[in-house]
Amino acid sequence: MSQTHLFSLPQSEPAAADRVTLFADVILPLPLPKLYTYRVPFELNDQVVIGGRVLVQFGAKKTLSCIVAAVHETPPKDYQAKYILEFIDDAPVVTQPQLKLFRWIAEYYMCTLGEVINAALPSALKLSSESRVQLHPQYLSEGTPYPLSEQEQKIVEALGTEDGKALTFSEVGEILGISSFHKVIKSLIQKDVVFLFEHIADKYAPKVVKKVRLAHHFVAEAALEGLFENLASKPKQLDVLMRYIQRVPVYQNEHANHTGLEKAALTSSPHLSPSAVNTLIKNGVLEQFDQIVSRFPLDEKEGNQMPFELSEAQTKARDQVLELFGQKDITLLHGVTGAGKTEIYIDLIRKALEGGGQVLYLLPEIALTAQIVTRLMRVFGSRLGVYHSKFSDNERVEVWNGVLSGRFQVVVGVRSAVFLPFDSLSLIIVDEEHESSYKQYDPAPRYNAREVALMMGTFQGAKILLGSATPSVETYYQCRAGRWGLVPLTKRFGEAGLPEIELIDTRRNAQQGQKKPSHHFTPELTAAIEGRLSQGEQVILFQNRRGYSPFISCLDCGWIPKCKSCAVSLSYHKNAHELRCHYCGHHEVMPRECPACGSRAIRAMGFGTERIEDDLKLMLPEANVQRMDLDTTRAKNAYQQIISDFEQQRTNVLVGTQMVTKGLDFGNVSLVGIINADSIIHYPDFRAHERAYQMFVQVSGRAGRKGKKGKVIVQTGDPQQPIFDKVMRNDYQDFYEYEIAQRREHMYPPFARVIKITVKHVEERMALEAAVLLTQELVERLGRDAVLGPEAPYIFRIRNFYLQEITIKLSREHTVLKHAKAQILEAITLVRDEKDFRQARIVADVDPM
Incomplete structure (x- = not known):
């Protein structure tokens, strides 16, 4: 959104006879059970837009921006409506299809519209009394051609010339000595003197680069020749001028000089003097100016024609999808790993764009976007937008506005991309649709992006393609029932075959007393790694636990450090030399001696990805080993760098958690090792076997692509587990039937339908009593058979709150489900209203994963 559209100027006041008193129902970004109604000032009647943002006072002092959900002429009955303070937008930032979807999310996932809006909007589109003003870069470099009033001048003087200085709204009010100061800020924004940003977010401002151009009076050929003569005795400045002329052909095209050249192209050159550049600017030979540029350097490129041809199997699958789209709205592309589903997606996206529609391409993990975006950009160029949480708030706002304006016709993103302002979707692709990463856990809304995407398609008339080698049981059930289409893709792309899978019995090795370099690598896996690396091939090792070890222990007294806020042991992270809680983030220094008995016999127990990486570097000193887990991918571009290093074969062995299992495509990987398969299977959850099967098949799918025969080695203490047989035979049908x-x-x-209710309280007794009362209320409303619990979960305390869980099973019928949810909310409200339980937190999670 451009700065000039942050506020709209009021129009002249209409005649009294034409006056209509309007009211606006607004969605505040707060967990409030209903919308609030504000009065529209008469002079702004013509400017109110549904989906636009307005600034309102909420409570005694707080100022918030909110979204207009409805406009009408009915005043509220229970309170006196306050006036809207300002209109921020003169066009919607939230579309009508979005508002409809947001209402569905709030109703289905049992949360408030305010919580949905808070999750959906980038921070820079949410203003509050904590919002701040700062001098605009353009004003700092060029000033403003508009006169400033006395009040405006006061604000500018208060901001000073110090780079980065900002003022809060309340500070602006104090400086001016008035309470109604928003018009002053609005005027300064329209004059490009200041911009607004949210205190808790990145500063919302366009990306600005410094550029230089030749002063206008030197562009003429005669003047330029005279300039060369004058600089003949100043070789450094002459070199700078020559480089500029080489890069900007002012002789051939005088207008090229207007665009200029990035200053960094001159100052960062090792052959040019930065001080000479600055001297030319100071002497008026070069002019320095700021230019707003896109934060997405790739999006200026034009896409080319499809750089590949679909195979016979891919073409057949594509045609089947299109045929089924003529009969059904939802289709599953069930393709084995490495079958080339992405190429089919790209072909379908091209066809959708040719029909004039928008496309949303969802991925479960940020790690996947790094690989896939490069491929998509070659085809779709500047029409492609990318949206995920590793982007800065500025970048997310640019994509949001790009979708609104129609600049981005295709968006690839993770789950939060379902909130973008699409209004003409024709195709939604949900890749790896089985992934639990599509589910948001905390805070509300606790939505599943796959389910939201299905509803988006319904609301906008879009076709939905789900893709997976290991589809969720629920998805495959819908296909088998005939409600959704099903397209199988059973062969890998090209000459690649499915990998050979070998089970290694770790207990048998231990009983035989076999020597090995490290207790978490069997001799078979060690030999396989060394053999593949000697042939110049790459290896992926999967361990579903990060850190160096899950816990440490004193060998003398058995002491194990626990988190002070959660019922878990602290994990040891060797690189940081600290103990960490993976639930609340608490960390402390690794002790040198046992605090219980004073012994120094403290040892790391078990192993995580960090320990595997360490041991591999000792075992294979010549190999380049990298790790991909939450600890190594916190930085914005860390995913992309790790994947790029592995793609370019600068890394020989990649060790990782679930991140390495999800859809990554590396042509030189011939071996995948699953270090500890048992930790994945034995988990107290009805989806445990489904997740284990999916994870084993997915990680196995990373091996043996592009014509190479791959191998997967699975280390397990229980090779007789039935799930291994299904994985080895790649028999999804057998797994599904069981x-x-x-x-x-x-x-x-x-x-x-399952709804999980979690009751939290800082006192264990109160958590249980509140849960027991809630269970009684639920049983009265829903029946004993529908309500299970309460019971304490395996990890019964997190962030100082004791937990109790209640599980509710409901019929899938829509009317029954809607009625039951109302009953559940009624029961929750009753418990919350009890004096003893007002400090309890009660969370409803619909369709928990």
Whole structure:
């Protein structure tokens, strides 16, 4: 959004006879159960737009921006409506299809519209009394051609010339000595003197680069020759001028000089003097100016034609998808790993764009976007936008506005991309649709992006393509029932075959007393790694636990350090030399001696990705080993760098958590090792076997691409587990038949809807008592068979709150589900209103993963 549209100037006041008193229902970015109604000032009647932002006073002092949800002439009955303070937008930033979707999310996931808006909007589109003003870069470099009033001049003087200085709204009011100061800020914004940003977010301002151009009076050929003569005795300045002329052909095209050249192109050159550049600017030979540029350097490139041809199997699958789209709105592309689903997606996106529609391409992990965006950019160029949480708030706002304006016709992103302001979607692709990463856990809304995408498609008439080698049981059930389309893709792309899978019994090795370099690498896995690396091939090792070790222990007294706020042991992170809680973030220094007995016999127990990386570097000193987990990918471009290093074969072995299992495509990987398969299978959850099967198949799929025969080595203490046989045979059908029978017998999804209620309290007794009362209320409303619990979860205390869980199973019928949710909310409200339980937190999670 451009700075000039932050506020709209009021129009002249209409005649009294024409006056209509309007009211606006607004969505405040707060967890409030209903919308609030504000009065529209008469002079702004013509400017109010549904989906636009307005500034309102909420409470005694707080100022908030909110979204207009409805405009009408009915005043509120229970309170006196306050006036809207200002209109921020003269066009919607939230579209009508979005508002409809947001209402559905709030209703389905049992949260408030304010919580949905708070999650949906980038921080820079949310203003409050904590919002701040700062001098605009353009004003700092060029000033303003507009006169400033006395009040405006006061603000500018208060901001001074110090780079980065900012004022809060309340400070502006104090400086001016008035309470109604928003018009002053609005005027300064329209004159490009200041801009607004949210205190808790990145400063919202356009990206500005410094550029230089030849002063206008030197552009003529005669003047330029005279300039060369004058600089003949100043070789450094002459070199700078020559480089500029080489890069900007002013002789051939005088207008090229107007665009100029980035200053960094001159100052960063090792052959040119930065001081000479600055001297030319000081002497008026070069003019320095600021230019607003895109934060996405790739999006200026034009896409080319599709750089590949679909294989016969891919073409057949593509045609089947299109045929099914003529009959059904949702289709599953069930393709084995490495079958080339991405190429089919790209072909379908091209066809959708040719029809004039928008496309949303969802991925479960940021790690996948690094690889796929490069491929998509070659085809779609500047029409492609990318949206995920690693982007700065400025970048997310640019994508948001790019979708609004139609600049981005295709968006690839993770789950939060479902909130973008699409209004003409024709195709939604949900890749790796089975992934639990599509589910938001905290805070509300606790939505599943796959389910939201399905509803988006319904609201906008878009076709939806789900893709997976290991689809969720619920998705495959819908396909088998005939409600959704199903397209199988059973062969890998090209000459690549499915990898060979070998199970290694770790208990048998231990009983035989086999020597090995490290207790978490069997001799078979060690030999395989060394053999593949000797052939110039690459290896991926998967361990579903980060850190150096899950816990440390005193060998003399058995002491194990626990988190002070959570019922878990602290994990040891060797690089940081500290103990960390993976639930609340608490960390402390690694002790040198046991605080219980004073012994120094403290040892790291078990192993995580960091320890595997360490041991590999000792075992294979010539190999380049990298790790990809939450600890190594916190920086913005860390994913991309790690993946790029592995793609370019600068890395020989990649060690990682679930991140390495999800859709990554590396042509030189011939071996995948699963270090500890048992930790994935044995988990107290009805989806444990489904997740294990999916993870084993997905990580195995990273091996043996582009014609190379791959191998997967699975280390397990229980090789007789039935799930391993299904993975080795790549038999999804057998897995599905077993799993669906279990779900039917115990009434779990897809045969029921599950809602998990978590009761939290700082006192263990109060958490249990509140949960018991809530259970009684739920049983009265829903029946005993529908309500399970309460019971304490495996990790019963997190962030100082004791937890109790209640599980509710409901019929899948829409009317029954809607009524039941109302009953649940009624019961929750009753418990919250009890004096003893007002400090309790009660969270409803619909369709928990």
